Amino acid sequence: MKLTIEIDDSKYIKSYLSVVSLGVLECLEKGLLDFDDAINMVYFLNMVDRTKVLSADLSDAILWGTQLEDVYNHVPHKMKLAIEDIRKLNYKSIELAKDNEQHVFYTLEK
Numbered sequence: 001m002k003l004t005i006e007i008d009d010s011k012y013i014k015s016y017l018s019v020v021s022l023g024v025l026e027c028l029e030k031g032l033l034d035f036d037d038a039i040n041m042v043y044f045l046n047m048v049d050r051t052k053v054l055s056a057d058l059s060d061a062i063l064w065g066t067q068l069e070d071v072y073n074h075v076p077h078k079m080k081l082a083i084e085d086i087r088k089l090n091y092k093s094i095e096l097a098k099d100n101e102q103h104v105f106y107t108l109e110k
Contacts, residue, residue, distance in 0.1 A: 004107040011095050012103040014054040017042065018093040021061055025083050025090075028068070035069040043068070054093075061089035 007013045020042050027033040033041075043065030051059040064086050071082045097103070 002109045006105045007103055009097060009103040010054055011097055014058055015094045015096050016104060017051065018058055018061070018090040021065060021090050022087060025086060029083065038065065038068065057089045058093040061086045061093065
């Protein structure tokens with residue numbers, strides 16, 4: 001199957017990615033995802049450069065997300081703080097339009 005997501009507004013793209021990042025952080029904390037899953041979903045370096053045009057905070061959140069495994073392996077007592085810092089950056093990046101129009105569209109194909 002293939003899922004295609006189309007978002008027609010830059011504020012919604014930024015907000016959508018922030019929400020995805022928040023969900024990935026939650027799942028990491030609960031042990032539902034591992035670091036490889038998180039990297040494959042949102043925390044990959046190519047995404048850092050692509051999101052710079054949308055938001056420095058979002059770009060930083062993704063960059064810091066790419067480093068979570070290193071934090072866990074080298075300074076595990078800082079893991080909660082690192083996740084909280086990423087959350088704060090994501091919260092700052094959520095900015096939805098008040099027009100009540102649909103801006104996110106999904107296509108699910110076999």
